[in-house]
Amino acid sequence: MKKINLNNIIRNHILQMQAYSAARLEFDGSNAIFIDANENPFGSVSDYSCNRYPDPLQTDIKNALAILEDISPKQIFIGNGSDECIDLLIRAYCEPKQDAILYFPPVFSMYQHCADVHHIHKQEILLLEGSYQLDIDKILNRISNDDSIKIIFICNPNNPTGNLIHTDDILSILDAFNGLVVIDEAYIDFSDATSFVSHLHQFNNLVVLKTFSKSWGMASIRLGYLMADEQIIQALNTIKMPYNIGQHTQETVLNALQHHQTKTDYINEIIEQKNILLEALKQFSFIEKIYPTAANYVLIKVDDANKLYQHLIKDNIVVRNRSKLPLCENSLRITFGTANENQQLLTSLKNYQ
Numbered sequence: 001m002k003k004i005n006l007n008n009i010i011r012n013h014i015l016q017m018q019a020y021s022a023a024r025l026e027f028d029g030s031n032a033i034f035i036d037a038n039e040n041p042f043g044s045v046s047d048y049s050c051n052r053y054p055d056p057l058q059t060d061i062k063n064a065l066a067i068l069e070d071i072s073p074k075q076i077f078i079g080n081g082s083d084e085c086i087d088l089l090i091r092a093y094c095e096p097k098q099d100a101i102l103y104f105p106p107v108f109s110m111y112q113h114c115a116d117v118h119h120i121h122k123q124e125i126l127l128l129e130g131s132y133q134l135d136i137d138k139i140l141n142r143i144s145n146d147d148s149i150k151i152i153f154i155c156n157p158n159n160p161t162g163n164l165i166h167t168d169d170i171l172s173i174l175d176a177f178n179g180l181v182v183i184d185e186a187y188i189d190f191s192d193a194t195s196f197v198s199h200l201h202q203f204n205n206l207v208v209l210k211t212f213s214k215s216w217g218m219a220s221i222r223l224g225y226l227m228a229d230e231q232i233i234q235a236l237n238t239i240k241m242p243y244n245i246g247q248h249t250q251e252t253v254l255n256a257l258q259h260h261q262t263k264t265d266y267i268n269e270i271i272e273q274k275n276i277l278l279e280a281l282k283q284f285s286f287i288e289k290i291y292p293t294a295a296n297y298v299l300i301k302v303d304d305a306n307k308l309y310q311h312l313i314k315d316n317i318v319v320r321n322r323s324k325l326p327l328c329e330n331s332l333r334i335t336f337g338t339a340n341e342n343q344q345l346l347t348s349l350k351n352y353q
């Protein structure tokens with residue numbers, strides 16, 4: 001087991017802090033008279049009964065997720081989307097104007113966005129042109145020479161390129177780096193790869209992110225979760241807003257966890273649509289490249305991305321234009337839709353030019 005001293009990388013003032021003590025945590029019983037939190041004891045104005053503050057630590061969800069992920073509930077942190085998890089990691093471990101995060105464009109822009117919000121230095125090493133794999137020699141060289149880097153973000157499968165990152169490369173970074181390595185697995189369910197959760201017992205600097213926004217089909221409830229060493233979870237619990245996950249969200253997620261097999265049905269349906277669409281896209285000569293994908297979207301390189309984007313918009317079809325990202329010149333990212341949606345996309349593409 002690789003163990004770094006996590007107390008060395010957390011911001012010192014946070015290490016010294018106590019968690020905010022929420023009213024609901026000071027007494028843990030149920031059938032009491034709760035006149036401790038200034039709630040309305042009579043009921044709610046809405047049809048949905050929500051006059052009481054929710055469980056600040058989301059114990060029921062964590063217990064259910066722990067079984068699903070085969071880890072301890074103490075290794076789970078739950079956020080208002082994985083976006084909140086990313087934000088809190090940066091806030092806990094990076095000192096503004098001093099520390100840095102490292103990530104590998106073209107990639108999901110939230111890492112960069114959160115670093116900007118908190119005034120954290122950003123270090124980028126581009127993925128390799130063609131394969132979109134990690135430039136591993138350059139990365140290993142960088143991390144051995146720069147101890148201002150506190151967190152490395154790896155998106156796997158990568159958004160927007162869709163490919164899986166080589167496991168051996170990730171493992172060598174985990175081995176070499178004495179800060180946190182965050183693997184963002186928002187799309188892992190669509191791939192045949194094994195989650196890095198299975199490596200949590202080997203590395204106390206490994207952090208795995210998952211979300212209910214994609215394969216679970218629950219983007220609007222806003223729930224993501226982070227799995228890591230207990231000490232990291234404790235640090236995040238210390239700084240999070242006490243009631244970051246609402247009662248309605250907690251109930252909805254708990255309900256979903258009780259019939260999680262449905263997720264597999266959705267994934268199978270999406271992969272079936274993926275295979276049909278990818279095959280059909282081959283007929284268009286203006287699509288110069290269809291990148292291999294392990295996710296629920298595909299990145300394509302076309303002759304003129306802006307022109308095609310506008311053409312699709314005119315037909316009421318919205319794709320993501322990623323042309324401004326490095327190594328994504330003239331590239332559009334298309335999420336696999338329903339059979340009907342994909343058919344309309346193909347019809348629109350046939351009318352292009």
Ligand SMILES: *Cc1c(COP(=O)(O)O)cnc(C)c1O
Nearest residue numbers: 081082083108159186211213224
């Ligand atoms: C969609 C997405 C997420 C999910 O974010 P939520 O805040 O949980 O909705 C996380 N990471 C990546 C790479 C994504 O594309």
